[in-house]
Amino acid sequence: MKKVRIELCVGTSCHMLGSADLSLVVDLLQQEYEEQVEVGYCTCLGACAKGPNVKVNGKVLSEVTPEKLKTEVVNILSA
Amino acid sequence: MKWALDIGIASIAKLGEELCGDAVEILKNDNSTIVVVSDGLGSGVKANILATLTSKIAANLLSKGVVMKDVVDTITATLPICQIRQIAYSTFTIVQIFDDGQAYLAQFDNPNALFIRNNEVTKVLGTVKEVSERTIKEKSLVFEEGDILIVVSDGVTHAGIGALKPLGLGEEGLIELIKTRINLTGTSQDIAEQVKEYCEIYSAMEPGDDITVVVLKLRKPVRGVILSGPPLSKGEDVRIVEEFFTGNRRRAICGGTTANIVAREKNLKLHIIPDYCDTSLPPTASMPGIDLVTEGILTLTRAVELLEGGKLQLKDIKNKEDGASQLLKWLLQCDEIDLMVGLRVNPAHLTPDLPFHLGQRSSLLQHLRELLVARGKKVTIKWF
Numbered sequence A: 001m002k003k004v005r006i007e008l009c010v011g012t013s014c015h016m017l018g019s020a021d022l023s024l025v026v027d028l029l030q031q032e033y034e035e036q037v038e039v040g041y042c043t044c045l046g047a048c049a050k051g052p053n054v055k056v057n058g059k060v061l062s063e064v065t066p067e068k069l070k071t072e073v074v075n076i077l078s079a
Numbered sequence B: 001m002k003w004a005l006d007i008g009i010a011s012i013a014k015l016g017e018e019l020c021g022d023a024v025e026i027l028k029n030d031n032s033t034i035v036v037v038s039d040g041l042g043s044g045v046k047a048n049i050l051a052t053l054t055s056k057i058a059a060n061l062l063s064k065g066v067v068m069k070d071v072v073d074t075i076t077a078t079l080p081i082c083q084i085r086q087i088a089y090s091t092f093t094i095v096q097i098f099d100d101g102q103a104y105l106a107q108f109d110n111p112n113a114l115f116i117r118n119n120e121v122t123k124v125l126g127t128v129k130e131v132s133e134r135t136i137k138e139k140s141l142v143f144e145e146g147d148i149l150i151v152v153s154d155g156v157t158h159a160g161i162g163a164l165k166p167l168g169l170g171e172e173g174l175i176e177l178i179k180t181r182i183n184l185t186g187t188s189q190d191i192a193e194q195v196k197e198y199c200e201i202y203s204a205m206e207p208g209d210d211i212t213v214v215v216l217k218l219r220k221p222v223r224g225v226i227l228s229g230p231p232l233s234k235g236e237d238v239r240i241v242e243e244f245f246t247g248n249r250r251r252a253i254c255g256g257t258t259a260n261i262v263a264r265e266k267n268l269k270l271h272i273i274p275d276y277c278d279t280s281l282p283p284t285a286s287m288p289g290i291d292l293v294t295e296g297i298l299t300l301t302r303a304v305e306l307l308e309g310g311k312l313q314l315k316d317i318k319n320k321e322d323g324a325s326q327l328l329k330w331l332l333q334c335d336e337i338d339l340m341v342g343l344r345v346n347p348a349h350l351t352p353d354l355p356f357h358l359g360q361r362s363s364l365l366q367h368l369r370e371l372l373v374a375r376g377k378k379v380t381i382k383w384f
């Protein structure tokens, strides 16, 4: 079974740039894929200007939109 | 500060009036708190103006050290005279409580204040004195921890006339009510609300007079410390975190990076609570031994905005769980607050590409301090 570890930055800048919306997507993904999706939160990934930032399986993704996050995770899980 | 004064106020206007004809003024100076409860002649706007003037004049003069006789003289000379009754009139009770528990009371025509120690309720009668042709009752008291003073307007002792208490609740009735039905272990605000509610019930929810209840309770001051922002030089992290954990104080952290530093230095787990009660603010977090962990700038900005009007009360935010409301609840429960403010800026915030402007931590905390001082808190601030 494939697994994805998502770490969502909820720091000041990422929040201003939309991380609250991403957290909704993360909730949805978790409901759909249950234990295949593991979620964590952090307060800064050091790339504030390019937020919102999300770490997916160790790789930092920047300027993440809800669609982009969903596609990324679904792609990994169905690869 | 040896003692802190917990103050509760509950009031309601006479049925049909929008403005309460009673006024309560609270003023804190360096070593004392002055509370004035005044009841203006009649009800509505006119009474409200008389009462407000009386309480403001009294509190301001007393806080500047003016003696009682001159205060009463000034009030009498300043109040506008009623066109119909040709008198300038409003009753008042003045209480000045010093940080060491010494208290001074002056009462003019208000119902007697009630003093409660170990559930024993007594009337504060005082010695009668003629001041500017008015009969004032003066009394000195020494408060101890847990002592309570209740000051009411005559709307309370008259409550129930023409309804459930044909002769009015009366002072004896009020004492009985306090002894038998009021939970005196609660906060001053709880006690004041309870008494007011009983008065409303006795009046069959149609109060025939303005009702005001003020409760003062002496308790140990609650101390709190907030750590916000990492220190300018990284080498100071350890020292600052150690200092944050000293003393018998409640602790809060405002800032993600700051929280991470504390977690790292103390080997504590920082757990972000991904619960957006209010999506316009970042979520809060928890850490063992810390009352509250919030994000920094946005949360502080909101807290300052909410405090700015000066009207915010605990009950307005009682049921809100967003970071700023939680922070305000925490702050309002403290009497003495130490602000430990680090000035290092997150380098990632400094890039000109950031598509929005973030307020400066230093000016925010400076402003927060002013707002808290205006609310009678003792606040220290330390930059590093």
Ligand code: FES
Pocket: A009, A010, A011, A012, A013, A014, A015, A043, A044, A045, A046, A047, A048, A051, A053, B348
């Ligand atoms: S706040 Fe998210 S990367 Fe800095």
